[in-house]
Amino acid sequence: MSKKAKMQELNRFELRLSGLGGQGIITLGKILGTALALGHGYYVTQTQSYGPEARGGSSRADLVISSHPISYPKTENLDLLVALSQEACNAYYRYLKPNGVLMVDTSMVANTPTNVYKGLPFTTLAKDKIGLVQTLNILVLGAVTHLLPFAGQRRMKKAVEQALPPKIQEINIKAFNLGHREAAKHFGDAPAVWLEAEEMADAEEDTEHV
Amino acid sequence: MSEVTQLIHQYLRHNKKFPHVLCPGCGHGIAMGSIVRSVHAQGWSKDDVVVVAGIGCSGRIAVYMDFNTVHTTHGRALTFATGIKMAKPEMHVIVIMGDGDALSIGGNHLIHAARKNIGLTAIILNNNIYGMTGGQCSSTTPTGDFSMTTPYGQLEKSFDIVELARAAGANFVARGTAFHAQQLDRIMTTAFGRPGFNLVEVFTPCHTQYGRKNKFKNPVEMYKHISKTTMPLEAWSKLEPEKRAERTPVGVFVERDEPGLEERYMEMKKKLLGSAQ
Amino acid sequence: MAQAKKKRTEIFALGNEAVVEGALIAGCTFYAGYPITPSSEIMEIMAARLPRTPEGVFLQMEDEIGSLGAAIGASLAGRKVMTATSGPGFSLMQEHIGYACMVESPLVIVNVMRGGPSTGLPTSPSQGDVQQARWGTHGDHPIIVLSASDVQECLEMTVRAFNMAEKYRTPVILLLDEVTAHTREKIFLPEPGEYEILERAVPSVPPEWFKPYEDTARGVPPVAPIGAGYRTHITGLTHDPMGYPTQRPDEINTAMHRMFRKIDQFFDDIQLVDEFLTEDAEIGIVAYGSVARSARLAVTKARERGYKVGLITLKTLFPFPKPSVVALARKAKCILVPEMNMGQMSREVKRVNNGATRVRTINRVDGSIITPSEILKSITQV
Ligand SMILES: Cc1ncc(C[n+]2csc(CCOP(=O)(O)OP(=O)(O)O)c2C)c(N)n1
Numbered sequence A: 001m002s003k004k005a006k007m008q009e010l011n012r013f014e015l016r017l018s019g020l021g022g023q024g025i026i027t028l029g030k031i032l033g034t035a036l037a038l039g040h041g042y043y044v045t046q047t048q049s050y051g052p053e054a055r056g057g058s059s060r061a062d063l064v065i066s067s068h069p070i071s072y073p074k075t076e077n078l079d080l081l082v083a084l085s086q087e088a089c090n091a092y093y094r095y096l097k098p099n100g101v102l103m104v105d106t107s108m109v110a111n112t113p114t115n116v117y118k119g120l121p122f123t124t125l126a127k128d129k130i131g132l133v134q135t136l137n138i139l140v141l142g143a144v145t146h147l148l149p150f151a152g153q154r155r156m157k158k159a160v161e162q163a164l165p166p167k168i169q170e171i172n173i174k175a176f177n178l179g180h181r182e183a184a185k186h187f188g189d190a191p192a193v194w195l196e197a198e199e200m201a202d203a204e205e206d207t208e209h210v
Numbered sequence B: 001m002s003e004v005t006q007l008i009h010q011y012l013r014h015n016k017k018f019p020h021v022l023c024p025g026c027g028h029g030i031a032m033g034s035i036v037r038s039v040h041a042q043g044w045s046k047d048d049v050v051v052v053a054g055i056g057c058s059g060r061i062a063v064y065m066d067f068n069t070v071h072t073t074h075g076r077a078l079t080f081a082t083g084i085k086m087a088k089p090e091m092h093v094i095v096i097m098g099d100g101d102a103l104s105i106g107g108n109h110l111i112h113a114a115r116k117n118i119g120l121t122a123i124i125l126n127n128n129i130y131g132m133t134g135g136q137c138s139s140t141t142p143t144g145d146f147s148m149t150t151p152y153g154q155l156e157k158s159f160d161i162v163e164l165a166r167a168a169g170a171n172f173v174a175r176g177t178a179f180h181a182q183q184l185d186r187i188m189t190t191a192f193g194r195p196g197f198n199l200v201e202v203f204t205p206c207h208t209q210y211g212r213k214n215k216f217k218n219p220v221e222m223y224k225h226i227s228k229t230t231m232p233l234e235a236w237s238k239l240e241p242e243k244r245a246e247r248t249p250v251g252v253f254v255e256r257d258e259p260g261l262e263e264r265y266m267e268m269k270k271k272l273l274g275s276a277q
Numbered sequence C: 001m002a003q004a005k006k007k008r009t010e011i012f013a014l015g016n017e018a019v020v021e022g023a024l025i026a027g028c029t030f031y032a033g034y035p036i037t038p039s040s041e042i043m044e045i046m047a048a049r050l051p052r053t054p055e056g057v058f059l060q061m062e063d064e065i066g067s068l069g070a071a072i073g074a075s076l077a078g079r080k081v082m083t084a085t086s087g088p089g090f091s092l093m094q095e096h097i098g099y100a101c102m103v104e105s106p107l108v109i110v111n112v113m114r115g116g117p118s119t120g121l122p123t124s125p126s127q128g129d130v131q132q133a134r135w136g137t138h139g140d141h142p143i144i145v146l147s148a149s150d151v152q153e154c155l156e157m158t159v160r161a162f163n164m165a166e167k168y169r170t171p172v173i174l175l176l177d178e179v180t181a182h183t184r185e186k187i188f189l190p191e192p193g194e195y196e197i198l199e200r201a202v203p204s205v206p207p208e209w210f211k212p213y214e215d216t217a218r219g220v221p222p223v224a225p226i227g228a229g230y231r232t233h234i235t236g237l238t239h240d241p242m243g244y245p246t247q248r249p250d251e252i253n254t255a256m257h258r259m260f261r262k263i264d265q266f267f268d269d270i271q272l273v274d275e276f277l278t279e280d281a282e283i284g285i286v287a288y289g290s291v292a293r294s295a296r297l298a299v300t301k302a303r304e305r306g307y308k309v310g311l312i313t314l315k316t317l318f319p320f321p322k323p324s325v326v327a328l329a330r331k332a333k334c335i336l337v338p339e340m341n342m343g344q345m346s347r348e349v350k351r352v353n354n355g356a357t358r359v360r361t362i363n364r365v366d367g368s369i370i371t372p373s374e375i376l377k378s379i380t381q382v
C-alpha cells in the first residue's frame, strides 16, 4: 500500500473542454473526470452538451473538481477553457475567470480574443507526429495534465488505458506523452494561483505503486 | 349437450356473482365456451392458464372463467400479455379482444405482437361494432353499414384481420365463427398448442348494437347470415375469382412454426450466461 | 440507509447509470421501455445488463403505453419491474399508471423531466411534470413520487422506490431532471446486504381462503403472483375484496379508503427530506432535484455573508412532506421555492404554509437550470 500523500486543496476548480463533434471531447471529459474522481480521489462532476447542440457540430464537456462535495454540478466561472475550434473559443471565452487560462489548438483557432493563452497545434501534431488524427483528444489530455498541478501523469495514463480498447491503447499513450512533452516545453508552469501544492502532487505521484 | 354444459361448469368460477353481462344471442358466450373446451382438450391445468382481456363486452368474459384472469385496459391487452409471457414463459397465455379493442385503439400493439411473434393466442371477437359503448362504428364495420357514429353509412373501408395479421408476421392465423362452434373448437385447440403468435378471428353476432341498425330482425337472422356468407377456405379457393367477393372464407390461413420471442430470448440468455462462466 | 463503512466500489457514473445500478441492487428483473431523451441511457444499459442476469428480461415495446402495460403484466407475474421515460412518454403512460394504482401493482417509473409542453426541449432540464406525476392519471388515487438531486441519490432513491413499491403495493414515480440524469459523478456501489431490500407480501393461506383485496392491518393485501395457483381476477374496474367488479357503494367506499389509508398511515416512513442549516434559519429554501444543489451552494455563500439561511431538500415530493415544511415555515420569515417550472411545488408549500409566512417563488422555464447566483440574489433581496 502506498503512503497516502496529501491532495492539493481545491475549491471548485472549473474546467471546460470544447470544440467540434468528432474531436473526441466527450471521451476526453469522461477520462479526465474518471481519473480525477477515482484515481486522484477528488469530488468531480462532469456534464456535457447533448442532443441538437451536440449534433450541430459543436461539442462540450464541463468538469467541476473539488476537495469537498460539490453542490452545484455545472460550471459558472471557468478556471480553464480548452478550445479546439474557433467557434468554441469565441463562444466560451467570456466565461473565463479573470485569472483563468485559455488553451487552444492553434491549428484550428486562428484568432484568439486575447494574447494571453497557451497554444499548441494539437490537430497537426496528431496527424503528423502520431499519424492518427483521432488521438487528438488524448494529446490534449497530455497537455492538460501537464498544466493541472493536481493531476498525476501516471494515473491519467491508467485511466486512458482503462477507457480505450486494447488495440488503440499504445498509440494513444504515445499521443498522451507527446502532448505532455510539448506542453512542458511551450506552456511553462501552471499559473501561480493553481500552483500552491504542485510539490505535493508530485510527491504523491512518487509514492504511488501502480 | 349436457356433457358440454357440465364441462363448462368445471371451468366457471363458482364464487363469482352471476348473471353475466352479455345480451341474449350474443356470440361472445359461444366463443367463451369454445375457449374452455379447447383448454380442456389441451389438458392444461387451470393454474397454468392466464386469460388476458381488453375492454369491451368481449373483455368482460374473462371474469367468469376459473383461470388466472386479467382484465386490462382498452386496446392494450396484448402488451400486458407480452409482459406476463416474458416473465413466466411456462404459462399458457390467451388474449381476448374485441374488434375495436384489437384493431382500432390497439392496432399498433396487434401488429407489433405479431411481428415480435410473442408466444400466445390472440382471440379477436369481431362483431363489426363497439358493443359495450352503445354501437359506434369500429375499424371492421363494413363500408356502407350503419352505426351510432355512421348514421349515413360507413364511408371508410374495413380491416381484413386475417390479411393484416399475415402481413405483420403472425405464426398462425385462422378465422372461425360463433355459428360453426365445432369448427371453432378445432381451430382454437390447434392454436393453443402452437408456438409463437397465434391469431384467431371469430365472427360473433351483436344484435343489440349492430343487428338492429342494419336490418336484422333478431339474433337468429344474424347467425343465418353468417352461415350464408361464409365458406370453408378450401371451397372458397376453388371459386371463380368474381364469385369470391360474396363469401368470406373461414379456416386456417397461415401456419408457420417459428419459435416465439420468449423462446428466442431464453436461447440468447443461455448463450450469454454460458459465456460469462 | 447505508450502514457498513467498508471500502466500497467506486464508479464514475451518470445519474441514469446510477438508476440502473440501484434497480439491479433492488432486485429488478424486468424492464420494458421506449427510447426518449434524456432517459435513454437507462434503457440502453438495461438492454445490455438484464439479459446477463439469471432472471433478467428486457423488452423494447412499440410505445410507452405498451411499455407500462408489459411492465404491469410482468409485475402481476411476480417480477420487480421498472420503466423509464420523459415528458411525452410519461403523458402516454398516464392511463396505465391509474391501472397500476387500481390493481395495486408494485412498479417503478422513472421520468427524467425535460422542457415541455409537447416535444418541448428534449435536451434541456425542467421540473414541469411534478403535478402531473401526482395527478396525471384520472380519478382519485394516492401515489408516491420521489426525486433525487445527485448521482449517488439516483442510486439510493431508486432502491427506495422499489422498496416502497413492494411494501405499499403501489406504483412509485421517481422524478429526475436532465441535469441530474446527465451529470457524471463518483458514486459508491453498496456491498451486497448493505441496503435493506424489501419484497412484496405473498399470501400465507391456501387458495380457497385467499381474498386478493381483503383489508389488512397495514391496508396492504398480500399479492398472489399469476401462476402460483391462486387463479385470481385482476381488473381495472372497481372491485370487491375478491377482485370482482362491483358497483355497491359500500364496497367501493371501503376499497377506495383502504387504498388511501395504506399510504396515509405510513407518512413518516415515506416522507423523506434532507435538512441543511435549518435550525436557526430566518430564510428557508425548499427545493428538490438539481435545483436543490444550486440552492445548497447559495446557502453556503449566503451564510458566509451573514444571512441565516437554511434549506430543505425534498426527496419525497408526494405525499408532500408537510411536517418538515411547516416546521420551517413556523421559524422562518420567508420561504423561497426555486424550481424549473412556473410554480408547481410552491403550490404545495403555500397550501401547507396556510398564510403563516411569506412564500416567494423563483421560477425558470427557459430550459436553463436555476443557478446558485440567482438564488443568492433572491436571498439578499428578502
Ligand atoms: C381509452 C379508452 N377509450 C375508450 C373507452 C371506451 N370503450 C370501452 S369498450 C369500447 C369499445 C368496445 O368495442 P369492441 O372492442 O369492439 O368490443 P365489444 O364491446 O364489441 O365486444 C370503448 C370505445 C375506454 N374504455 N378506454
Ligand code: SF4
Pocket: B021, B022, B023, B025, B026, B027, B028, B057, B058, B127, B131, B132, B205, B206, B207, B208, B209
Ligand atoms: S352489446 Fe353486443 S357484444 Fe355486447 S353483449 Fe350485447 S350482443 Fe354482445
